[in-house]
Amino acid sequence: MKSILIVLMVAMAVVTGGCAGRGAVNRTGAGTGGEVFREVTPGEKVPRGYADLEITLSMKTHRPGLYSGEDRHGTGEYQLQVDLDGEPLRLSGSLWEEKVEPNALRDPEGGEGIRYYFTKTVRVKAGDHQVVVALPADDLSVDREITLAGGTSNRLTLEPVYREAAGAARSAPHGSASFKEGMRGFWISLNGAPI
Numbered sequence: 113m114k115s116i117l118i119v120l121m122v123a124m125a126v127v128t129g130g131c132a133g134r135g136a137v138n139r140t141g142a143g144t145g146g147e148v149f150r151e152v153t154p155g156e157k158v159p160r161g162y163a164d165l166e167i168t169l170s171m172k173t174h175r176p177g178l179y180s181g182e183d184r185h186g187t188g189e190y191q192l193q194v195d196l197d198g199e200p201l202r203l204s205g206s207l208w209e210e211k212v213e214p215n216a217l218r219d220p221e222g223g224e225g226i227r228y229y230f231t232k233t234v235r236v237k238a239g240d241h242q243v244v245v246a247l248p249a250d251d252l253s254v255d256r257e258i259t260l261a262g263g264t265s266n267r268l269t270l271e272p273v274y275r276e277a278a279g280a281a282r283s284a285p286h287g288s289a290s291f292k293e294g295m296r297g298f299w300i301s302l303n304g305a306p307i
Contacts, residue, residue: 148199149234158235163260166233167194169270172210172225172291184249186226195244196236205230220274220289238262245270250295256307266303273297
């Protein structure tokens with residue numbers, strides 16, 4: 113009888129633990145926040161011991177269907193992923209068609225394409241945080257460590273760094289890059305200071 117009771121207790125622990133694990137994965141995978149952060153509305157008062165972090169990125173990609181294969185560029189499936197201390201946050205951007213007329217100096221965002229604007233504000237505990245920013249569709253990931261003071265509102269601004277246009281000379285002046293070639297990195301600043 114004791115051995116049956118022990119087997120039942122072990123089975124209950126495994127079943128309960130498995131359900132809790134799946135719930136945790138769904139919660140953090142959905143990008144709504146969990147143990148590390150929670151999403152907030154900008155303007156909410158920041159409590160002592162916590163800090164708000166607004167994450168923004170404005171960038172441009174080519175139109176959908178330009179290349180064959182599975183290409184999410186120019187669609188609502190193109191996402192920015194931010195990982196705060198190991199907890200993921202997926203951001204879907206606002207997007208619209210954009211045409212920028214070329215000027216005398218080559219503009220990396222000149223031409224017809226799709227403009228994305230990503231933004232989200234989260235609340236975290238004050239202190240040091242590891243931030244990983246990724247564009248999975250471009251196989252791009254950049255990580256930084258940031259420190260946020262308690263009771264503050266902060267802005268993490270991401271600016272696109274596009275790849276060089278095909279055939280551009282290495283010694284070419286600024287402007288040899290193009291959004292049509294995809295992303296190669298980010299310029300990242302926290303409250304206006306490069307990090």
